Amino acid sequence: MKKIAFITGATSGIGEAIAKMLASDYALIxxxxxxxxxEKLADALRAKTDVxxxxxxxxxxxxxxxxxxxLPSQWQDIQILVNNAGNAHGRAPIHEGDLADWDAMIDSNLKGLLYVTRAITPGMVKKKSGDIINIGxxxxxxxxxxxxxxxxxxxGVDAAIKGMRIDLNPYGIRVVGIHPGLVETEFSVVRFKGDKDKSESVYKGITPLYANDIAETVKFVVDRPPHVxxxxxxxxxTAQASSTIVNRQL
Structure with missing residues (x-):
């Protein structure tokens, strides 16, 4: 079997694109x-690799x-962990925020990343090898x-990435943070709770990033030689300069 990559949030968007991008070189969880x-994605990818x-x-x-x-024994030696799962839920000033939205974001974006990392890293530490790619x-x-x-x-994710890089440094484990700006996926549809007009307005007047752009970056990162x-x-x-400055051609 090829080396194994473990990808969270693989059912759509960036995670699905990463799975497709890595399928030629890795067995996939x-x-x-x-x-x-x-299951539909797994069936499609099995034409290229073990899934x-x-x-x-x-x-x-x-x-x-x-x-x-x-996981069966033959699937336990995970070489690459891609922490991709997470979501945004709603936008509101702090005094009007929905507590359920807050819990959902903290639980999936931060705690979820930590839970999965905690479960998988002991195996990487034991063999003193592995890559952890975190989508921030x-x-x-x-x-x-x-x-x-x-x-x-x-x-919190950014801080966790920096912390795990320090903690795992003695074991030769590479820790990477990839932080996208505007990527056109289901992200905005979820954030605006299915309001397609609001979700489409996020990308209006620009050419955004696409999921495959991030997947290509993940592939580039994991393909670097071991000392890099x-x-x-x-x-x-290109149309975006910061979290709030976007050159829209309307």
Whole structure:
């Protein structure tokens, strides 16, 4: 079997694109909550590589551990972990925020990343080898209006990435943070709770990034020779200069 890559949030968008991008070189463990989508992707990828599908919610530590512990022995030697799962839920000033939205973002974006990392890194530490690729956000670098708790969760991700890089350095494990700006995926549809007009307005007047742009970056990072770590990358579409400055041709 090829070396194994473990990808969370693989049922759509960036995670799905990463799975497709890595399929030529790696056996894949693809993870997500939507069973039908996960199985459809697994079936498609099996034309290129060995695939194992795991259905669990990253925000539930018990199901994370149960799922990863259930892996057959031949699937346990994970070389690459891609922490991609996460979402934004709503936008509102701090005094009007929905507590359920806050919990969902902190649980999936930050705690979920930590739960999966905690479950997989002991194996990497034991063999003193591995790559951990974390998909963050420009929201983890710059705060913007009405993004308070989402930004807080992504700032936490950025801090966690830096911390794990320090802690895992003695074991030869490469830790990478990839922080995209505007990427056109289902992200905005989820954030605006299915309001397509609002979600489409996010990308109006620009050519945004696409999921495959991020997948290509992941492939570039993992293909570097062992002595090279691309530690931290921020990726914008050309029309974007910061979290709030976007050159829209309207």
């Amino acid at each position: 693809i993870c997500g909550r939507r069973v039908e989508r996960l 194992y599908a795991l259905t669990f919610d990253v925000s539930d530590s018990k199901t994370v551990n149960t799922a990863i512990d259930s 956000s420009i929201a983890g670098k710059e705060v913007y209006p009405d993004g308070n708790v989402y930004c807080a969760s992504k700032f 770590t691309i530690a931290d990358i921020t990726i914008f579409p």
